[in-house]
Amino acid sequence: MWFKQLTPFVLLEKPEARHLEESLGGSWFVPPQGLDRFSEGFSNPVPFDFDRAVYETEGRLKFCLKREEKILPSGTVNTLLTDKVLKIERNEGRTIGRRERGELRWQIIDDLLPRALTNTSRIYGIFAGRYLLVDTASRNRSENLLVKLREALGGLEARLPHTKQSPGSLMTEWLLLGECGGGFELDCDVALRGVGNVAPKVRVSLKNLTDEDVVRHAQNGMTVTELGLVWRDRIAFVLTDELTFKRIRWLDTVLEESEGADDAQSKAYAEQIIMCSMLEIMLAELLEQLGGLTE
Template sequence: MWFRNLRFYRFSDEFALPDDFENKLGEHLFRPCGRQEQSTFGWFSPFGADHETLTHVLNDCHLLCARREEKVLPAAVINAELEEKVRQIQEAEGRPVNRKEKQNLKEDLIHQLLPQAFSRYRLSWGYIDLKRQLVIINESAANKAEDFLGLLRSTLGSLPVQPVSPAEAAELTMTDWLKRNDLPAAFDFGDEAELRSPQQDGGILRCKNEDLTRDDIQAHIEAGKQVTRLGLVWQENIEFILETDFALKRVKATDILMDAQDDLVDPSPEEKLDADFMLVSAQIGELYDDLVRAFTSDAN
């Protein structure tokens, strides 16, 4: 399961993909950086560089992959070059170099160094679940997920989505679960949690590889700390950390799920991707449904 982090975005209006979706993706295809570009971001085939297909469809789920190239210019290198430039000006002209001039010198240096910079490449995965009217993105950081959504929005012209969030603050619900030692059906406690005091100068308790129902952890809840990250196991199949913004981190298939998956004999890359996406989309979809039910039932 290569979706290690999950961020859910729900369409605010009934959404359907255009018939020419593949062509629209092709208009925003990934391309390498030009000599003076610091980064580029575009669609990339889920099957790899040797394929032209830009989406893979399975059971009303459309898998997408985007690729980013970033030119790597270490700050230490730029600052060292800048200091040398400033020193030369001060010695040659006998005057200080002000902040605005330093900024202009820095921009010139970046312009000069970009063609020699190394490139760093990164793939970003997501998929559109038309049945559930969701976009699900494999990113731990919200800003990276927004980059993916931005590319999709540019591709489609509009993208009426908003982050999925429960009606009641997630930390209140998660705290109540741990306080009562009672989880909704389909879930079990994992072995990790973070508890924070609501006060700005309050303490933070992080637990790892621990029994979360221990008396001393309960004492922190009684003292007013709230659960801001909670390790959960869903259907004995998937382990994850649930955060207050409804993001799932460190998503991992359990041995039970992997043992139950049919093994392909010498699969091609296409067959492997198809099998993996079938597993991911089915499991994540059902996990999402149960999570929404869990928060909805606790709010009622």
């Protein structure tokens, strides 16, 4: 699978494949039981190998954190609560106070939970070179994955990349210059934020970013928070000021490299190797443009 979003972590150590397999297997996903609202655990990262927690390609280790959450529509809970309150008030001739109303609400939720439908989500990570690549741009989701990894492994030295120049500063420079450094090029989307208690925000889409009316926002002191970029005609994405990547598009020059695969297993193997290789090289080049990592 091709990642469509990305949060990279820098690794100070990388777990061995066997240790990772054993550790994640010991924290295997179990569906939420009884009154549990949700459950999280590790699961098979590929659809053709259901008993393995790790999928390895040339030293790159892919894994999956699965979450199943029970769905309790608020409208349903509120309707049942209203009916119950009216019934009590009518039968007992008294008014239900706020505290008792809250207790009744939790009773209804506890009654519904064992029978509730569930929503399932998965988040994938890959240990690749010096990075842990996580397929989300959400800081909360990526850090939750890291917490679960550390719990399973008994610790993991990994951190978000802190660079000598901030991503927002570099992206603003590139917008003002009308060109980027390294193998990066401006695409057609940008978001900027001003300063002050109520900071103004501007978002531009599908437009030439060298146009005067776009650049003027940065000239007037606004800072770029998101910038559409293309890297070496291979990957297009939106870079954020938190050094996360949104709306990743793998261009034809990359996708064509995996087209020769004969079956699902061969395709997954090829895609993981190609994707990780491209991301590792691109990240190294971007970090260099940002002045490297701070100590």
